[in-house]
Amino acid sequence: MSVETVDTLVVGAGQAGIALCEHLGQHGIPHLVLEKNRIAEAWRTSRWDALVTNGPVWHDRFPNLLFKGNAPDEFVGKDRVADYIEEYAQMVSAPVRTGVEVKQATRLDTGAGFRVQTSDGVIHAKRIVAATGAFQHPVIPPIVPEDAEVEQLHSAQYRNPDQLADGAVLIVGAGSSGAQIADELNQAGRKVLLSVGPHDRPPRRYRGRDFVWWLGVLGLWDMAAPAPGTEHVTIAVSGADGGHTMDFRRLAGEGVTLVGLTKSFSEGVLSFADDVVSNVSAGDANYHAMLDAADAYVKAMGLDLPEDPGARDAWPEPACLTEPLESVDLAKEGITTIIWATGFRQDFSWLKVDAFDEKGAPIHQRGVSKEHGIYFLGLPWQSRRGSTFLWGVWHDAKFVADQIAIQRAYEDYEGEAAIVRRAAE
Template sequence: MPEPHHDSQTAVNAVVIGGGQAGLSASYYLSQRGIDHIVFEKETVVHKWKDQRWDAFCLVTPNWQCQLPDHSYDGPDPHGFMVKEQIIEYVDAFVRKVKAPVLENTAVTGVQRLGTGFRIESTVGTTTADAVILATSLYGAPSIPRIGERLPSHIAQIHTAEYRNPAQLPEGAVVVVGSGQSGAQIAEDLHLAGRKVHMVTGNAPRCARFYRGRDVVDWLWDVGQYGITVADDGMGKKKHDTNHYLTGRDGGRDIDLRAFALQGMALYGRLSNVSGSKLLFDRDLRTNLDNADRVYNGINALIDRHIAEKGIAAPPPSIYEPVWRPDTEPESLDLDAAGVSSVIWATGFRPDWSYVGLPIFDGTGYPVHRRGVTSVPGVYVLGLPWLWTWGSGRFLSVGKDAEYVVSELASALRETAAGVAA
């Protein structure tokens, strides 16, 4: 990609902070409108896909949902699930197509109001801009609970962002803390490799991979779930919820923790404390599993209603019945007695907006916006889950979000220019 010219002080119409798929999509539409801009990326544009995904990683949604601007998936397997190297190739091709003016390995250290525009401080100097798009998403630094500081020093600890494969871990059993998408898939990866896994569950829901003859994602697309916005009732209100766990591995399948338990995986409720070499748990394992199954069956019931209303010919409906139930609620696990050598923290990421010196945040530190437009004129956010729809922040809809945000930005620039001319 072309390296943008950048003196110690540069002026542009717009600055995009973050060079992932959100920032690149914004750059695509800014270039289409002839808006002078720079994209700041503190790492490299594809580093999250290359450096924060395990070897067996694959998409959870089918390939046809990869719809970056002017770069929809056009391969031979639209209903398959790209593996890590294929995803990197897909994103690399988008990078070459966009030719974004990206400054890689350049961290933004401050964003402040400057007159009617903004001053952006970075590790290469100062930039002034009329508008700023914050496209760093919620996936900043790995989030590891400080309770991990109390674990014995001989227990290896890594975050999912560092996990690559079972062979990188010392011999012995492994505790996976967190049952969201990454935690469930990594637990499966370890389980299939023959490692003893202790899975610490949480409130993550689950979803069927295939139901009544089709991928559930295809059904949900037809039902209109991906068109629900945060302005609607229903799932749109749950923009902070944990994603449903399932997998695209080996052509796609359900992830059923109860089935894993039958095969020897040990399951626990939420981690509550550490005492010496013991992990202590809440007594909510049954509740966590039941709630996940309730969501699973609820999604299938939604599909059942759609099929009935449209008179669609499909295989008969079914209800998931638990294949295993815990006899007791385990309250502790002695790591040494159980031969545990490693803990993997599947506890997500924390966003970093500490450099943003603008009043755009709510009491939780989350940016207040409507469809990416904040209350501070000229400041926009992009790449967030549920920015507007279920597909926001993903390959499916991040381009649509970027198109809207850039349209709003362009209108604001025209209004400012008209005001100056008058």
């Protein structure tokens, strides 16, 4: 039986894989994208019903396609984002084969390429781009036993308040997902406790500009690497209800009980670290640092942007910060559900090559693996802070496609002049 062959096999048809198709196509590189579900599946089935983008669509998009029918400052829903990615796939004629799962990829005995076992047969590929993204497997820390008398689910499994059993809800994790779900449940009349860890907390808008604009002009989107110790610090921001600053003191004032990091569980009692005050205060400091940087930029550039003194007004100190809870008895507090907004882990176990460190993380330089013929796309901080956003992954995809094109040019060696010409194109 004949084996299908392809120059470049892309695994994953999310925003990373689709962005790469545009650049590979421009280089004339034959490629195929395999997707085990549908294009942009995670946007459709791994997000809650009311989720909207955290940035306005003038910014959070691919450079070559507007969100047609949406206002530039609009925060659109998850299904609209999925439709947009499908529109882009059609625009760039992405060769996507859906419903095909990659089971395993190993280097061929000859060394020239890889044998890829899929749910639909075997493919030989000269190169593989793992574009499976940053949000593959939900992580729930092993703190509360599965047989405890409380329902536990990850934020990726949460859909809406009606999905949950009656009773109070503890949300663990105060990044964008945890904070927004806490806000939604509180507005739905639920009793909510929110376990707050370290986070950044930018203003939604300041002096007439969205925070994504401020990060851009201040050069923060293009930071090449995170500051030491901040690699996994989450960001609390929301585009819900037209977009608003995520202020934890506001949430507390509206009824949410803030607690520290969730630490341990014993005999129905959850214990928290003594850090809720310091975590909220650090988030406030991050917020004010952004305001200060914005003011300095306005002054330095002589911009005519309106003053915004109200942005520095503080909500009253809530009781949960003046007298923090050390623990809660789930039954006594009526807590029937724990939602773990605790992130995801990547899984490259299907890729049987020497391209990972001892923790299973890819070893790469801007997506180019140390293993010849292997590339990665869609990783957090792949080249910059914005790498997991639509526009950021588009730029990373261009770099990866350019590197593949350069390698192909060297492989087509026909003399020094030919190499220099092709590699420079």
